[in-house]
Amino acid sequence: MIYLDHNATTPPHPEVVELTQRLWRDAFANPGSRHAFGRRARQILETARESFASLLGAFPDEVVFTSGGTEANNMAVLGFTRGTPGHIGLTAGEHPAVLETCRWLETQGFSLAHLPVDNDGLLEPEGYAVGGEFPWSDCRLVSVILAHNETGVIQNLTRLAEICASRRIPFHVDGLQAVGKIPVNFHALGASTLAIGAHKFQGLRGAGALLVRRGWNLAPTAFGGHQEAERRPGTEAVPLIAGMVRALELCHADREARMDRQRRLRDRLEEGLRDRCPPVLLNGARTERLPNTVNLAFPGVDGEALLVALDLAGVACSLGSACSSGASEPAPVLISMKKPRNVLLSSVRFSLGADTTTEEIDAAIRVISEIVLRLRRMSGEPEQLAVTSSA
Numbered sequence: 001m002i003y004l005d006h007n008a009t010t011p012p013h014p015e016v017v018e019l020t021q022r023l024w025r026d027a028f029a030n031p032g033s034r035h036a037f038g039r040r041a042r043q044i045l046e047t048a049r050e051s052f053a054s055l056l057g058a059f060p061d062e063v064v065f066t067s068g069g070t071e072a073n074n075m076a077v078l079g080f081t082r083g084t085p086g087h088i089g090l091t092a093g094e095h096p097a098v099l100e101t102c103r104w105l106e107t108q109g110f111s112l113a114h115l116p117v118d119n120d121g122l123l124e125p126e127g128y129a130v131g132g133e134f135p136w137s138d139c140r141l142v143s144v145i146l147a148h149n150e151t152g153v154i155q156n157l158t159r160l161a162e163i164c165a166s167r168r169i170p171f172h173v174d175g176l177q178a179v180g181k182i183p184v185n186f187h188a189l190g191a192s193t194l195a196i197g198a199h200k201f202q203g204l205r206g207a208g209a210l211l212v213r214r215g216w217n218l219a220p221t222a223f224g225g226h227q228e229a230e231r232r233p234g235t236e237a238v239p240l241i242a243g244m245v246r247a248l249e250l251c252h253a254d255r256e257a258r259m260d261r262q263r264r265l266r267d268r269l270e271e272g273l274r275d276r277c278p279p280v281l282l283n284g285a286r287t288e289r290l291p292n293t294v295n296l297a298f299p300g301v302d303g304e305a306l307l308v309a310l311d312l313a314g315v316a317c318s319l320g321s322a323c324s325s326g327a328s329e330p331a332p333v334l335i336s337m338k339k340p341r342n343v344l345l346s347s348v349r350f351s352l353g354a355d356t357t358t359e360e361i362d363a364a365i366r367v368i369s370e371i372v373l374r375l376r377r378m379s380g381e382p383e384q385l386a387v388t389s390s391a
Helices: 014-026 036-055 069-079 096-106 158-166 238-253 255-276 303-312 332-336 358-379
Strands: 063-066 087-090 111-114 139-145 171-174 193-197 208-212 293-297 321-324 327-330 347-351
Touching: 014 238, 036 063, 036 238, 063 069, 069 096, 069 139, 069 171, 069 193, 069 208, 087 096, 096 111, 096 139, 096 171, 139 158, 158 171, 238 255, 255 293, 255 358, 303 347, 303 358, 327 332
Parallel strands: 087 111, 087 139, 139 171, 171 193
Antiparallel strands: 063 208, 193 208, 293 347, 321 327
16 A cells, blocks of 8 residues: 555654653643642643744744644634624635635625635735735735645745734634644744644644734633633643654654655656656646645546545545535635646645655556556547646
């Protein structure tokens, strides 16, 4: 089996698993308890908070530990939108953890103002320029994904952050796919909040964080105890949190070498497929992209049929589309990039991990190309297709 779906989730690092197992035994106590067992758990929790903040360019009191990225995104979006409804600025390709929350807010009187992207998936600055059509005067929140989960496209958020700061508009950044893969500095981003999920960088599911910049207050979205400086009730899962921090430390320890290696393997995969089963089209910017992610279209092939065939052949990847009601629908991010229909319906995402090998990539190239060519023959499509596309 070849696992090329690391953007969905990563296998936990063995060192993280070992640490977490040990802490379930040695630091099982409630960190809020006022006895030696509780104090031990509290010490581990706060040490983890300090390390986590340092790794991400934040202050320890800006770290709110959560159960994962979805909760972190929900906390930010809902916590910043209490009060008089107005507009929420976001791209059409946001992750469902943000997008579906914003759609619920539409039922509460809010309106969504989409930030346009170009054919590469990069934000178009003229789409949110002050004095343009974007409704800045009535904007209550701006939320943007830093690195896209499907295309790997990395946004330059500097100007958008500056505008939000000058108008005192909360600026939330979904950083789930970015943290642990590329350098991320919370304060340098200029964001009000940043969402993080441990299982995207070899931590364990069940842990995440929301960084909340000093000077910004979130309305509560859950009620109970006074944990996390009264910003997120519930007893902290100390072993999972410590494991998440250790996972991020391991990512930072060899980040540059790992990024370079993944980039070379990613490009090897793309180039190999271009050579063996053309046409193959890249969805997303070639340079401003996560080093581990490539979203490719295989015109003449049904993406869902390709996914099933690859699974049967031992290659795990994911569709460049979202499924609802059992029917395959084009991915919103690709629609926002104005991709033609033959690209929308034939796109597949491959995402590499820290342990992906050259041998696995070469084997994947062989298997994928053979299946693509076979599916094209079965559909009556010629192996060489003329594609009129801006992709």
